[in-house]
Every structure is written in C-alpha cells, then in structure tokens.
Amino acid sequence: MHPQLAADLAALPDLLETTRQHAAAFLDGLDQAPVVPARPAPEPAPLPEHASGLRDALGDFTARWEPGLSASAGPRYLGFVTGGATPAALAGDWLTAAADQNSMSSLDATGQHLERETVGWLRALFGLSDAHHGALVSGATQSNTVGLAIAREWLGERRGVSPAEDGVAALGPVRVLSGAAHSSIAKGLSVLGLGRAALVTVPTLPDREAVDPAALERALQEADGPCVIVANAGTVNTVDFDDLRALAELRDRYGCWLHLDAAFGAFAALSPRHAHLADGLDLADSLCIDLHKWLNVPYDSAVQFTRRPDLQARVFQNAAAYLGPLGDTPDLVHLTPENSRRLRALPAWFTLRAYGREGHREIVERCVEGARTLGATVAALDGLRLLSPVHLNVVCFTLATRPTADRLAALADALATEVFLTPTVHAGLPALRAAFSNWRTAPEDVRRVGAALAAAVRQLPLD
Numbered sequence: 001m002h003p004q005l006a007a008d009l010a011a012l013p014d015l016l017e018t019t020r021q022h023a024a025a026f027l028d029g030l031d032q033a034p035v036v037p038a039r040p041a042p043e044p045a046p047l048p049e050h051a052s053g054l055r056d057a058l059g060d061f062t063a064r065w066e067p068g069l070s071a072s073a074g075p076r077y078l079g080f081v082t083g084g085a086t087p088a089a090l091a092g093d094w095l096t097a098a099a100d101q102n103s104m105s106s107l108d109a110t111g112q113h114l115e116r117e118t119v120g121w122l123r124a125l126f127g128l129s130d131a132h133h134g135a136l137v138s139g140a141t142q143s144n145t146v147g148l149a150i151a152r153e154w155l156g157e158r159r160g161v162s163p164a165e166d167g168v169a170a171l172g173p174v175r176v177l178s179g180a181a182h183s184s185i186a187k188g189l190s191v192l193g194l195g196r197a198a199l200v201t202v203p204t205l206p207d208r209e210a211v212d213p214a215a216l217e218r219a220l221q222e223a224d225g226p227c228v229i230v231a232n233a234g235t236v237n238t239v240d241f242d243d244l245r246a247l248a249e250l251r252d253r254y255g256c257w258l259h260l261d262a263a264f265g266a267f268a269a270l271s272p273r274h275a276h277l278a279d280g281l282d283l284a285d286s287l288c289i290d291l292h293k294w295l296n297v298p299y300d301s302a303v304q305f306t307r308r309p310d311l312q313a314r315v316f317q318n319a320a321a322y323l324g325p326l327g328d329t330p331d332l333v334h335l336t337p338e339n340s341r342r343l344r345a346l347p348a349w350f351t352l353r354a355y356g357r358e359g360h361r362e363i364v365e366r367c368v369e370g371a372r373t374l375g376a377t378v379a380a381l382d383g384l385r386l387l388s389p390v391h392l393n394v395v396c397f398t399l400a401t402r403p404t405a406d407r408l409a410a411l412a413d414a415l416a417t418e419v420f421l422t423p424t425v426h427a428g429l430p431a432l433r434a435a436f437s438n439w440r441t442a443p444e445d446v447r448r449v450g451a452a453l454a455a456a457v458r459q460l461p462l463d
C-alpha cells in the first residue's frame with residue numbers, strides 16, 4: 001500500500017472526525033453565508049502527481065472551492081425546487097458512502113431488500129396501492145424517462161411489437177399529450193428515440209396550467225389510436241394540478257397510458273389540508289416523484305412507480321450469465337437504466353425512519369405557510385405583481401412596471417446574498433419564482449426574504 005494511503009488508513013477515525021467537524025461548521029454557517037456568493041471560479045489546477053493525503057486535500061478544497069459553494073442546503077435558497085437534507089437523511093447519505101454497497105441483485109441482496117422496504121414506505125406515504133412497484137433513480141428527469149420507456153413498451157404491446165427488442169422504428173409514430181409538461185418530458189422523449197416532436201401540447205383551462213379535459217378528449221379523438229397522456233401534479237410556475245380522476249377516465253375510455261409527473265406535487269398528499277390537490281395519484285400507470293426536493297434527502301434521488309414492472313423489466317433487463325432469471329420480483333438491475341449504483345434508498349430510509357409521516361407532513365405544511373406569507377407580502381408591495389394565487393409552495397411574481405427579463409435578472413442579482421430566486425416565463429411574461437421546499441425554512445426566513453425583496457424593488461433603477 002502507498003505510504004500515504006497507509007497513513008490515512010491508520011488515522012481514519014481522526015480524519016473522519018475532522019471532516020465531520022468541517023461539515024458541521026459549514027452547515028452551522030448557512031444562516032450567515034451569502035445564499036449565492038458572487039465569486040469567479042478558481043483556475044483549474046493541474047492533476048496532483050504526488051500523494052499528500054486527505055488532510056491536505058481538505059485544506060485545498062476549503063481554500064479554493066468551498067467559498068464559492070451556495071447555501072443551497074439552507075433555508076433561503078428558493079430557486080428551482082431544491083430542498084435540503086434533514087439530519088437523518090444526511091447521516092443516511094454518509095453511511096451510504098461508508099458502506100459503499102452496489103446492491104442491485106440477489107447475489108448480494110441486503111441493500112436491495114432495504115430499497116424495497118423504503119419503496120413500501122414511500123407507497124404508504126403517498127397513499128399508493130400495492131399494485132405500484134417502485135425503484136429509486138437519480139432524479140425526476142430519470143424517473144420521467146423510465147416511465148416514458150415503460151409507456152413506449154406498452155404502446156408496442158398494443159401494436160404487436162417490442163421496441164425494446166425490435167427498436168423504436170418498429171413502433172411507428174407516437175403521440176404524447178400534455179397540458180403543461182415539464183421540460184424533462186421532451187428530454188426523455190429525445191433520449192428514448194420517440195423524439196421531442198412527439199409531444200403535443202393540449203390547451204389548458206383558462207388562466208390555469210392544468211390541462212382542459214375537454215380539449216384532451218378532442219386530441220384523443222383526433223389521434224386515432226393509443227396515446228400516452230402525461231399528467232401533471234404540481235407545475236413549476238403555479239403548482240397547478242391536472243384533474244387526475246378525469247384524466248384516468250379518459251385513459252380508460254380511449255385506451256391510453258397515463259404517466260404522471262408529480263415530482264414535488266405528490267407531497268400535497270402528506271397534508272390533510274392539501275391532499276385533495278393530489279387526489280388520484282394511485283390511478284397513474286407510471287408515476288414520477290422526486291426525493292431530493294421535498295423529502296429533503298441529498299442529491300441525487302427520486303422514485304419511479306409503475307403498475308407494469310413486467311414491461312419495465314422488458315426494457316431494462318440486463319441478461320448476463322452471472323445474473324439470475326427475472327422471476328416475479330426482478331432484481332433492481334433489471335428495472336433501471338443503471339447496472340451499478342449506490343444504495344440510494346438509505347438517506348430516504350433514514351429520514352422516514354427518523355421523522356415518519358408526521359415529521360414530513362410538518363415540513364410540507366410549514367413550506368406552504370411560508371409561500372402563502374411571502375405571496376401576501378408580494379401582493380402588498382407596490383412594485384411587484386403576483387402572477388398566480390399561491391396554490392401550494394411556489395410564489396410566482398413579476399415587476400409591476402416594465403417586467404423585462406433584464407430587470408428581473410437585476411432584481412434577482414441584487415437579492416442573491418440574502419435569497420436565491422430563479423427566472424421563468426409565465427403566461428408570456430418574464431417572472432421570478434420562490435419555491436419553498438427546504439426543511440429549515442422558518443417564519444423568520446420568510447420575513448427576511450420579504451424585507452430583502454421590498455428593499456431591492458425600491459432600489460431597482462427604472463431602466
């Protein structure tokens with residue numbers, strides 16, 4: 001063994017303790033740190049030729065890279081839909097790396113069993129029936145892509161071909177209908193060879209991002225043959241929800257596949273006050289839920305559920321001499337794009353084990369409360385205009401006068417040390433979004449964000 005590796009091995013408990021203290025100090029500083037520091041990236045350094053050990057690497061990281069890291073784990077990073085990591089989720093993630101399991105088959109199965117237990121807990125959390133089988137993937141984009149891959153195989157089944165075996169050309173043209181599909185749906189269609197052009201945008205209800213079921217029915221009549229419907233539970237601008245029961249009825253009447261993107265909207269199901277929004281999650285044929293957003297596990301983690309694991313295994317099976325037959329409960333290696341991956345379920349297992357349904361419900365309800373309070377602040381500010389009622393955890397707003405993308409970018413820039421917001425376009429207007437999904441966000445943070453917004457709007461030049 002190289003002497004430096006031997007020295008680090010001998011000092012491992014000490015080195016881990018140093019790293020732990022470092023991580024604790026970083027997390028402790030999140031409240032004071034600039035949310036997104038304005039710093040140029042360090043010059044790339046050459047590959048180290050010689051071994052200098054973990055302590056030296058930690059010193060270099062701390063000096064060169066850490067100062068530029070955002071406080072995305074903290075309470076006022078409201079860009080995208082981000083989430084943080086609960087204490088238990090973080091501990092679970094550390095142990096994932098420490099144990100370094102690649103548990104995708106019954107040849108070494110404990111991790112795979114732990115993932116199945118976790119999927120069972122997630123099913124119960126979201127009120128899904130046992131008919132839904134699940135697996136963990138790296139994020140909602142991958143979850144949507146896997147769901148669409150299963151849908152593609154289902155279309156093949158209806159047309160008497162197998163795209164997994166014969167290639168996607170055997171399938172013929174495909175229509176994927178959606179009201180306000182997330183950008184990751186088009187990406188998934190591109191990856192799967194179905195093509196971005198397969199996505200047909202169906203009109204939404206007036207002043208809404210939810211699909212108009214009557215318009216969807218007309219599109220299904222015109223389509224003449226089985227389609228894929230992509231339903232949305234929680235759109236990113238206004239957190240609008242499609243009428244899932246109406247869409248499931250259309251699915252039954254017209255013989256379609258119903259994929260549901262509920263990346264963060266599914267979490268409405270945790271709160272009796274908001275559960276009606278996500279009513280009907282269980283009716284989907286495939287379902288995408290992100291875990292690194294509102295479950296507050298570290299990146300990267302999402303779950304994908306489906307009622308047709310047999311079709312899923314047809315797409316993702318990895319036939320190899322050393323892996324067993326598929327059987328009724330296929331090994332994970334046959335269900336997801338990866339053949340090898342970390343024990344991704346462990347952080348989710350830890351946070352669910354530590355805080356349960358009750359703890360995660362409290363996070364959801366506090367985030368919604370924060371969004372409502374900020375929504376009221378924005379509505380009351382002269383220079384700003386709320387673009388939608390706050391349906392759940394996102395506040396979508398713009399400038400009351402001259403709402404150009406440049407002026408909004410200047411506003412976001414002026415705010416960045418105190419709060420991070422991301423740009424969007426809603427109903428043709430450039431806008432900003434504040435999305436609440438971090439477990440640490442407290443009423444005091446919401447007050448700070450409101451005060452920072454008021455000050456920044458006042459100081460914004462008129463042109």
Ligand SMILES: *Cc1c(COP(=O)(O)O)cnc(C)c1O
Nearest residue numbers: 139140141142182184261263290
């Ligand atoms: C975030 C999000 C996605 C993509 O999620 P990633 O985890 O970034 O891959 C897809 N759909 C919706 C509705 C989302 O909010």
